[in-house]
Amino acid sequence: MKVAVIGANGKIGTHVVEQLQQEQKHDVVAIVRKQEQLDAWQQKDVQARLVDLEDPVGNIAKAMADIDAIIFTAGSGADTGSDKTLLVDLDGAVKAMAAASAAGTQRFVLVSALQAHRRESWNEDLKAYYVAKHFADNELMRSDLDWTIVRPGGLTDESGSNKVQLAKDLSSGTIPRKDVASILVRCLDTPKTIGKHFDALEGNTEVDKAVAEV
Incomplete structure (x- = not known):
């Protein structure tokens, strides 16, 4: 498959691109917003394309024309306001879904975010973020795409143990970004994850086994 990683310059996205490149099972395309980010990936022999999630759906769809699967890791970042959170984490994600459908890209x-499907569990200090994730998730579940939704807990930059716990309802906890990336990559090759949504935390089960048992 040719896999587009939207948000490839982010911390999770970077791990996803690197893991796909190392495994060489799929062709990976890094989707980024800035020319310097594109240049940096190309210097590492990774295909890269410029896409701005605030552009019209048609523009995004053109960049997806030959793509078989999308891993969407983009986010507005902790330093932006609620407006950018809604424009990227919600509207950007929904535009990417519409672009995927228009381009014939089926896998998404x-x-x-952990417990985004349960309003009563939302962190009040991150309410706009949870609103964005909640409704983006719902739009994906209503789509005709072959979707999987991964809801990680608090993200850390630890090296990762490749051991996780995955379930529909998990309490608060953390997970290294590298392990989140491993889950996303494994989902691509695990058809039974299609139509599934689940929380993800660090745990005691190897990623391959945990994803296979979702």
């Missing part, structure tokens, strides 16, 4: 793996 989305990064959400």
Whole structure:
């Protein structure tokens, strides 16, 4: 498959691109917003394309014309306001879904947030973020795409143990970004994850086994 990683310059996205490149099972395309980011990936022999999620759906769809699967890891970042959160984490994600449908890209793996499906569990200090994730998830579940939604807990930059716990309802906890990336990559090759959504935390089960048992 040719896999587009939207948000390839982010911390999770970078791990996803690197893992796909190392495994060489799929062709990976890094989707980024800035020319210097594109240049940096190309210097590492990774295909890269410029896409701005605030552009019209048609522009995004053109960049997806030959793509078989999308892993959406983009986010507005902690330093932006609620307006950017809604424009990127919600509207950007929904535009990417519409672009995938228009381009004939069927597989779509989305990064959400722990317990985004349960309003009563939302962190009040991050309410706009959870609103964005909640409704983006719902739009994906209503789509005709072959979707998977991964809801990681608090993200850390630890090296990762490749051991996780995956379930529909998990309490608060953390998970290294590298392990989140491993989950996303494994979902691509695990058809039974299609139509599934689940929380993800660090745990005691190898990623391959945990994803296979979702």
